[in-house]
Amino acid sequence: MYDPIYLISQTEGEHVLGTILIFVVPVLIFGVIMVLKSSSILAFYFNRIKYGTDITRGKYKSLDKILSKYNPYYRKLSIRGKARFLNRLLVFVEDKHYLGHEGLRITYEIKAVIASAAIQLTYGLDDFSFPMYDFFHVYPNTFQLWSSEHKMRGGTAKSEKMYLSWAHITEGFDIEHDNLNLGLHEMSHAFAQEVIEFGTHTNKVAAHFREWQEASLVEYSWIKKGGKSILRSYAAATDHEFFPACVEHFFESPEEMQRELPLLFNKLSLLLNQNPLNTKNNYRWLGNDSLQLTD
Numbered sequence: 001m002y003d004p005i006y007l008i009s010q011t012e013g014e015h016v017l018g019t020i021l022i023f024v025v026p027v028l029i030f031g032v033i034m035v036l037k038s039s040s041i042l043a044f045y046f047n048r049i050k051y052g053t054d055i056t057r058g059k060y061k062s063l064d065k066i067l068s069k070y071n072p073y074y075r076k077l078s079i080r081g082k083a084r085f086l087n088r089l090l091v092f093v094e095d096k097h098y099l100g101h102e103g104l105r106i107t108y109e110i111k112a113v114i115a116s117a118a119i120q121l122t123y124g125l126d127d128f129s130f131p132m133y134d135f136f137h138v139y140p141n142t143f144q145l146w147s148s149e150h151k152m153r154g155g156t157a158k159s160e161k162m163y164l165s166w167a168h169i170t171e172g173f174d175i176e177h178d179n180l181n182l183g184l185h186e187m188s189h190a191f192a193q194e195v196i197e198f199g200t201h202t203n204k205v206a207a208h209f210r211e212w213q214e215a216s217l218v219e220y221s222w223i224k225k226g227g228k229s230i231l232r233s234y235a236a237a238t239d240h241e242f243f244p245a246c247v248e249h250f251f252e253s254p255e256e257m258q259r260e261l262p263l264l265f266n267k268l269s270l271l272l273n274q275n276p277l278n279t280k281n282n283y284r285w286l287g288n289d290s291l292q293l294t295d
């Protein structure tokens, strides 16, 4: 006697397999379509309904493509987190003036990528407007301003103007963990200037900035004296450079900064109300004194 299973001939086996495939494949295809559709339905919901962003499907797709290509921070956001990012970015781009120099033609891509540094830095705060900075002068590569002796990659005036090399903006985002990010660096200068000199942020943010400054004194003096640090020596070039250099390290090597300089890491998380290590939850800062955002 043979076990009945062996009685199925090869042809019958193929028939059974064929029957299974006829049912399984369409279900799989249907599943994939539903997943794809649900992500675009979700994107529609969060962009158009939750955040009320005036964005067409075509514009969403092209902007999402640009930011996914350049900005690693944006890439790790959820569909909801991206919608919040885009909502802010569109306002920023609309409000600011971008001026191309030395033959550089300003494109939407250039505007969006520069704006993405501002939105990333202030993503945990309610105010992302940088009201004291309206003019972004963009050069194809390093440049020389009339007042400077050396070629520059970027510069931030005391108010109104920022100067940026497009080549170094993209390099800053492309090379993810070298702790050099020109966009974040210059936006940090502008942010610090607004908090300290112009008082454009809330009292709570200003108080957190003072806490950060106090916490930074030890490491700043240590590097100034030539001490070895995970932060680059340029961080102590002047007291204005310490905050931007720490911000670059905070976003590009958060694990190292949390491990080696936990106080500075925590004070920056508190100030910016975000934690770059919390990639599962749109960088939400879960500390005791976290700010409640309005959106």
Ligand SMILES: [Zn+2]
Binding pocket: 185, 189, 240, 241, 244
């Ligand atoms: Zn600087």
